[in-house]
Amino acid sequence: MRTAVITPAAGRHRHLTLQHLGLAAGSHVPDHYVVVAMDDPDLGAVLAGREPVATVVDCPVNNGNLPLARARNLGAARAVECGAELLVFLDVDCVPGEQLLERYRQVALDTQHRRSLLCGTVSYLPPPGPYGYRLAELTTLAEPHPGRPAPATGELHRSEDYALFWSLSFAVTAETWHAVGGFCEEYEGYGGEDTDFGQRACAAGVPLTWVGGAPAFHQYHPVSDPPxxxxxxxxxxxxxxxxxxxxxxxxxxxxxxxxxxxxxxxxxxxxxxxxxxxxxxxxxxx
Incomplete structure (x- = not known):
């Protein structure tokens, strides 16, 4: 099953670099790595000369609001054009665990889950030390976010609560992506487009499955609560x-x-x- 990783980005070049390193260190390297640059002309230079080779897709920002929904749709379209059968979406802040791609691929190959919306666990990392994060230490730094299901490695958890879906780390087959219809591009800027996608999946009859053993690690950045x-x-x-x-x-x-x-x-x-x-x-x- 040919696999593509799709990441929209605007800045966060250090975070993107560590994600890239995490993909290279994984047990399964993606066949395609599609990074969608939202008004970020310098992003290509960050990815140049590294494995896996990245394809950069430009996504203009028309009114100052990051078009995250449109960026993901553009990335998915390019991945499908390249022959990808499994689409794995990662937030630019997320570093994939060593088994993330292999685990998503394993579950997607199972006929019982091939049409599912697959969501792995995400752990929010503390601020890095003076030398940054080390890939080998990420699993020791934080537990999965308590607000989402966190099945043990090798386990799956079917959920009817589509409001819990988030776009930080998820995977769908190309067939399922088309069944859902992608992200609604009426959303611009922060918030709402991932919750909408969960509802579109529900309306399309696509099961929501939380996947144990497919961890991602969210790199620290300052936030305000509420945002x-x-x-x-x-x-x-x-x-x-x-x-x-x-x-x-x-x-x-x-x-x-x-x-x-x-x-x-x-x-x-x-x-x-x-x-x-x-x-x-x-x-x-x-």
Whole structure:
């Protein structure tokens, strides 16, 4: 089963470099490595001269909001054009574990799971030491995120809770990708497009399966909680999701914004809107 790894990126060159090294060190090297550069002309130089050889696909940014959904769709289209039968999506911050690709491939070859949406575990790493992360030590630094199922190595967990799907690390066959229809490109900027993809998979009758033994490790970067730097993106994308699916996603963040005066629920319009504190929100974090 010819396998492609697809990663959208804008900056984060050190994180991308470690991901690249992780792929080279894996038990199964991808047949294709497709990196989608969102207004990042320097990205090709970061990947040059390294194995596995990367294909860089340009994805313009038209209005300042990163088009993550469109970037993933472009990456998938290129991978399928190259003959990939299994599409593995990794966030640029994620380093694949040694067995990640082999495990995804093993499960996808099983006729019972060939049409599944496959999700591996993701562990959030602490800040690196002065010399960065060492691949051999990643498994000792953090446990899988507690908010998602974490089957033991060799185990699978079928779930009906598609709201838990996230795009940090997942795999689908090309056939399943087409059945789901890819990511909805109405979403731009931060938030919502992966939850929408989970709902599209559910609507298409694609099972959601959490895969033990396919770990990824999310490299540290500063964040704000709630992600106030993405306030407008989240409000806009939440409304798009509500229009498409009839319920509000990201409610914890929306309520946290409301508690800080950054957003409020407008009873007359039945929608979330910017609050009086939105003009003095802190910047610089994700």
């Amino acid at each position: 106030v730097a993405h306030l407008r993106d989240i409000l806009r994308n939440a409304e798009t999701f509500y229009r498409r699916w009839g319920w509000w996603p990201m409610t914890d963040w929306l309520q946290a914004f409301a508690d800080r005066g950054l957003a409020h629920w407008n009873h007359s319009t039945g929608r979330w809107a910017l609050g009086p504190g939105s003009e003095c929100r802190p910047e610089g974090m994700e």
